[in-house]
Amino acid sequence: MLVGRQNNRARPQQRMRVRTAEDVAHRQRKGVVPAASNAHVGGHPFARLADNECLYQYESRSKAAFDKIEGVLRQIAQYQHRVDFVSQAQHITKQEFGFALPEQMLDNTWVAPLDMKAIYAWCVFETFHRFADEFYSTEPLAHPQDQQFQAFLESCGFHIFDVSPCADGRLAHAVRYVLRLPHKHVRRKSYAGAMFDVEDSLQKWVKIEHIRHREGKPNAASEPTRYLKAAMYHYSSSQPDVEGCAAHGSDSVKAAAEALGRLEAFQQGVENSFCCGASIDLMLIGIDTDNDSIRIHIPDAQGRISGECFIDAGDVYNQTRHLNASNDLAIVGDLLKEKANEFGVQPSDGMVRMITRLILNNISQIDYVRKYFKGSYSDVGHQERFIGMGIGFEEVQLRNLTYFAYLKTVEQGAKDLDVGIKIFTGLNIKRGLPAPVVIRYDYHGNVPGARDRAVARCKCLDLAMRQRFPEQAEKGLLHTLLVVRDCNADNKIEVVASSVTPEDTGGHH
Ligand SMILES: [Zn+2]
Incomplete structure (x- = not known):
């Protein structure tokens, strides 16, 4: 189905670390990683290719800053017994990282060995500091529809979207990349195995509803919208038994069932603690961490979710690759309703709109992985x-x-x-x-x-x-x-x- 998957499966060194460009080049020479080819992959008519380009620029440049640290420090370590070590080391780090190391970490190398562990940590922290400063000062991930999102959410019948992905780093990009939503307007709280804290969510629900009553934000409490809580579990299609969710022993069925259990406990908690028909809506999302393709389990009008009734964005991607983009929402919406019908599930209109949007957004991300990562990440683990x-x-x-x-x-x-x-x-x-x-x-x-x-x-x-x-x-x-x-x-x-x-x-x- 996806380019490069066969290669991956046969690759014994799959878990090798990819740290530097030299590493990648070395692995390409050894045939471990397929060398870049000119064959055009991706380019789905529904995908937002310009967004993909911006997101890729940001991702690759940010990670490269962290990944060059080890190589540069190896280089510096060679010079530690030279008389001009400090100036050499500073020259190299300034050139490579754009910052100098604290002098006290480099002094006295003729009596004591360099504390490379500390220097390594210092460089990671400094790189993180710069990364965070850039994020808040230049907003590299500002979303093009930042301002319209809240209105869209309310048009689907919700006033907040609260997502709990697994704490696994392979899901850290879930909001802005995988779901293509504005991170400022989506609550994200990660937990191992997506096993979110029900009490913490209850507190958040109370706070949100309270602000609606007191301040009418994000909308007035009189509006019949609901709190939408999603849990995101994960699996690996190339190595299902090894690279799935560590918190659930790489068992995707268990991961989905237990995340759903938490969602239902939260819903029950709201219903039992507050009268007058208080309730919330639920969404269960699964993600294949090899290629970022999602599946969304379709809730019926009562909000009940089953493990089997889901729409898979990877399937939608393949079914729609030759269609006209001008009808994209209607096409994906029809596929969703077809899938729901198959299982006799009748989702609410608002939920259909919401899921359709997320599947359509995810098509851009599938395209992203196809274009820039040959259909499957080299760092599967x-x-x-x-x-x-x-x-x-x-x-x-x-x-x-x-x-x-x-x-x-x-x-x-x-x-x-x-x-x-x-x-x-x-x-x-x-x-x-x-x-x-x-x-x-x-x-x-x-x-x-x-x-x-x-x-x-x-x-x-x-x-x-x-x-x-x-x-x-x-x-x-x-x-x-x-x-x-x-x-x-x-x-x-x-x-x-x-x-x-x-x-x-x-x-x-
Ligand atoms: Zn996990």
Whole structure:
């Protein structure tokens, strides 16, 4: 069905790390990765090709900044016993990264070896800092229909779209890339296995409904719209038993069933806790992390969802590749209704509009993977560059960049964190490189004392994590950057501490 899939299946070195352009070139020479060909792939009539180009530019440039770190540091390490080491090292890093290293990390190399683990972590953190600054100052992922989205959502009968994908880094781009929605207007909260916290969602629901009553935002409480909650599970079509969801033992049926169980518990929670017909609408989405193709399970008019009745965007892509784009919405809508009929399911008109839009949007993403990644990502498995722990990370909208552990306390999020450290043991620690962990707490600056509490929470998380992984912390295999952000002010992030350079607050630029 998809270009390159056969190659992938036969590829034993599939989980090899792709870090640098040289690596890729080397693997291409060995025939591990198919060399770029001029054959045009993608170009579906419904796909937004100009959007794809912008999104690809941003993704490739952002990841390249992280991926060159290792190669550059290897280069620097060769010079550590030379007299002019410091100036050599600074010359290379400035040229390659656009920033210099802190001098104190390079001094005294004639008596003690370079602490490459710390330097590596410092570079990852500095690169992250620059990446986040760019995100908030230039808005590289601004959505072309940013302003129209809320009106569209309300026209479908909803006032908020709240998505909980799995915390797996291969779903971090779910909102802006896979679903092609404006990240500013969609609530995203990730959990291992998409097993979102029902109480947290209930609190969010209460807050949203309260604001509708008090302020009429995003629409008045008298409007008959509902809260739409989605859970996103995942699977791998090329390696279903290995590269599926770690939290569900790569069992896609179990992943879907358990995510659905959470959705139903949330719906029940709302109905049981609040009278007067209070309820929410549910959506269950599955994603193939090899190629970003989604399936959406179609709820009936009562909101009931079954495991079997879903529409697959990959199928729609193939069925519509030679059709005229001027009717795209109607064509996809008809395919959806056909599918629902097959199972005797009758979704509401608003839900049909919403799912149709998401499937159509996903066709652009399938096309994106076909064009730029030959139909299937070469990093089918984990390839995250750092762990993001705490609350926040709006700036991370890219695939396989960050493993998320959303948590308020380490005890509460222990499972998510353990999975993250396990993943980074394979990616970094096994090779002697530290797991870089960005500890983050977003706060509302209009609440007195909120910043101080956010800083204190970061420090608390830092300490608790070191206590949970004492051996790694002791050996310098765990490095942390503590960051807060005032999400009311739409501000940049603020670095408050770092384990690499404990004496300064990290205000490098
Ligand atoms: Zn997962």
